[in-house]
Amino acid sequence: MITNEFWLDRWNTGRIGFHENEVNQSLIQYWPNLPLGSRVLVPLCGKSNDLIWLVEQGYDVTGVELSSLAVVEFFGDNDLAYTTEQTAYGKLHSANEMTLRVFEGDIFDFDGKVFDACYDRAAMVAMPSTLRQSYVEKVSACLREDAHILMISLHHDGNIDTPPFSVSDDDVASLWQRNIHKIASEDLVQTNSRYKESEYAYFEESVWRVLPDEL
Ligand SMILES: C[S@@+](CC[C@H](N)C(=O)[O-])C[C@H]1O[C@@H](n2cnc3c(N)ncnc32)[C@H](O)[C@@H]1O
Structure with missing residues (x-):
């Protein structure tokens, strides 16, 4: 049974083989040409550099990630200053000089709306089959x-x-x-x-x- 603790433990013990140091090639190749400022949701974002790439294309990007360590490493690795506010469901970390924020919490508690696009890399496949339909409905x-x-x-x-x-x-x-x-x-x-x-x-x-x- 895969629980949230499973993922937190993966981060805490550095077992994050899913993380790519480079921007995902399929993202670069296949991301659609959307109007500048479009709001992009990146569920289960880890500390993916894909978030930065999307911001650099001119989008307003929101990641959702369970692990606080992933969030801290994401902002730290990219030398990004950010501010944090506590919301009813989790922490919202916003980059100071980029149209980028990461909601730290469970995707099922995320109450953000209304996004123009979504990028899912290794997110749906991180959901056990029992939660997959709920995940799709939530997104x-x-x-x-x-x-x-x-x-x-x-x-x-x-x-x-x-x-x-x-x-x-x-x-x-x-x-x-x-x-x-x-x-x-x-x-x-x-x-x-x-x-x-x-x-x-x-x-x-x-x-x-x-x-x-x-x-
Ligand atoms: C396989 S990784 C993919 C990370 C990222 N998309 C990437 O391409 O590197 C799945 C991520 O989802 C996070 N996660 C798992 N269950 C979650 C949930 N219910 N809500 C939010 N994040 C979750 C994990 O902590 C992990 O960072």
């Missing part, structure tokens, strides 16, 4: 109806009890029930030496655009 409730979502998910034949959890194409379709497009896919067992030696027979990373039905 959807934070977004405009015509919001643009870019999502990076994983489908693999490894352990089903620990993250990253495998999410199939059918899962994505039934979870989102929107206009979904798989725009890229790569089996990392074939292309990445780190996975070639692993226990996986396949480890497929897919990039999805999730759009409102009429688009």
Whole structure:
């Protein structure tokens, strides 16, 4: 059973293999051209540098992250001064000189609205299957109806009890029930030496655009 304590412990013991030092290439390649100032939600953001990249493109960015250590490391690693306010549901940390804030707390307690877009990398796959539909509903409730979502998910034949959890194409379709497009896919067992030696027979990373039905 994956609890919030599981994630806090991962951060506290430095087991954050999911963290990328570089900006995610799929984000750079596939992020849509939205109006400057668009409000972008990044659920389960960790200390991802993708947040900074999105701000640099001219967006107003809000991350949501459970771990206070992740938040402190994010602002510290990027030399960003910030202020913190206590809200009813968690702490809100706002960068002083950037259109960037991170809500420190559980995504299910986040009450932010109404976002124009969402970037999900390794967020849905961090949710156990029992919480996945609730996660999708929660994120959807934070977004405009015509919001643009870019999502990076994983489908693999490894352990089903620990993250990253495998999410199939059918899962994505039934979870989102929107206009979904798989725009890229790569089996990392074939292309990445780190996975070639692993226990996986396949480890497929897919990039999805999730759009409102009429688009
Ligand atoms: C697999 S990591 C991905 C982090 C980030 N998206 C990235 O690309 O590096 C999942 C993150 O979600 C956070 N997390 C897990 N459950 C959460 C929840 N219920 N609410 C907010 N954050 C959560 C974890 O602390 C962890 O940092």
